[in-house]
Amino acid sequence: MDDYNRRQFIRTSLPGFLGLGMALPAITALATRANACHGRIPSDGKINWDAFLTEVEKEAAKQHLDNWSEQAYVKKAAALMAQLNLQDPALEEAFKNTKKGLGNKRVDFYKLEKQRVFEVCMLQFEQGEQIKHHDHPGMTGVILCATGRTDVWNYDLLGKRNDSKNVLLKETSHALLTKGKVSTLTSKERNIHRLKAQNLTQLIDIFAPPYNKERARNSSWFNVDPEPFQGYNKIYEATKR
Numbered sequence: 001m002d003d004y005n006r007r008q009f010i011r012t013s014l015p016g017f018l019g020l021g022m023a024l025p026a027i028t029a030l031a032t033r034a035n036a037c038h039g040r041i042p043s044d045g046k047i048n049w050d051a052f053l054t055e056v057e058k059e060a061a062k063q064h065l066d067n068w069s070e071q072a073y074v075k076k077a078a079a080l081m082a083q084l085n086l087q088d089p090a091l092e093e094a095f096k097n098t099k100k101g102l103g104n105k106r107v108d109f110y111k112l113e114k115q116r117v118f119e120v121c122m123l124q125f126e127q128g129e130q131i132k133h134h135d136h137p138g139m140t141g142v143i144l145c146a147t148g149r150t151d152v153w154n155y156d157l158l159g160k161r162n163d164s165k166n167v168l169l170k171e172t173s174h175a176l177l178t179k180g181k182v183s184t185l186t187s188k189e190r191n192i193h194r195l196k197a198q199n200l201t202q203l204i205d206i207f208a209p210p211y212n213k214e215r216a217r218n219s220s221w222f223n224v225d226p227e228p229f230q231g232y233n234k235i236y237e238a239t240k241r
């Protein structure tokens with residue numbers, strides 16, 4: 001029996017041991033991040049990229065809990081965004097990369113981080129470039145303006161017509177996003193937005209949960225009537241593309 005137990009132990013522990021070995025670099029990386037700010041976030045001063053990711057992960061991981069509050073999360077993530085040190089060397093490479101996108105006449109996307117519960121990307125707009133009306137079903141978004149000026153319009157979905165791709169959208173805000181300002185959306189509020197840059201603009205976006213195949217498939221683009229629906233203030237008819 002002892003012999004059986006010993007073999008059993010070897011058989012079951014080997015994959016576990018290998019698994020731990022493979023996980024070690026990730027665990028070490030996490031520990032490094034946590035230690036980057038001595039495990040604490042100063043209430044005033046700037047936080048570095050690693051400490052920022054550690055804190056966002058901690059907040060975004062709560063999304064699977066029954067009492068998850070998207071509103072509370074976006075508020076915390078927005079506060080973390082506002083504290084992020086954009087001069088952190090970890091972001092240098094990303095900002096350098098954005099130079100390659102200059103003059104290509106389209107909005108540029110750069111992935112900065114992707115984890116199980118969130119992802120962070122950078123977007124670059126040149127003057128007049130825009131991302132037209134689109135939604136983020138089941139997702140939250142927190143957007144920091146790192147540099148530049150861009151108009152952001154947010155909408156709530158009011159309802160849809162039966163057997164039709166037509167929907168009614170209510171414009172809930174039109175804001176000018178400038179350096180250091182943050183814009184947020186939740187799955188229920190402000191989930192549809194449009195962005196148009198007034199000059200060269202770089203944004204850092206956190207999505208929680210992150211995009212996956214299903215979320216990307218469920219996302220929609222909208223053609224929005226320029227005139228309000230039947231004269232209603234800030235309500236527009238739109239068609240899902």
Ligand SMILES: [Fe+2]
Nearest residue numbers: 134136141193
């Ligand atoms: Fe978006």
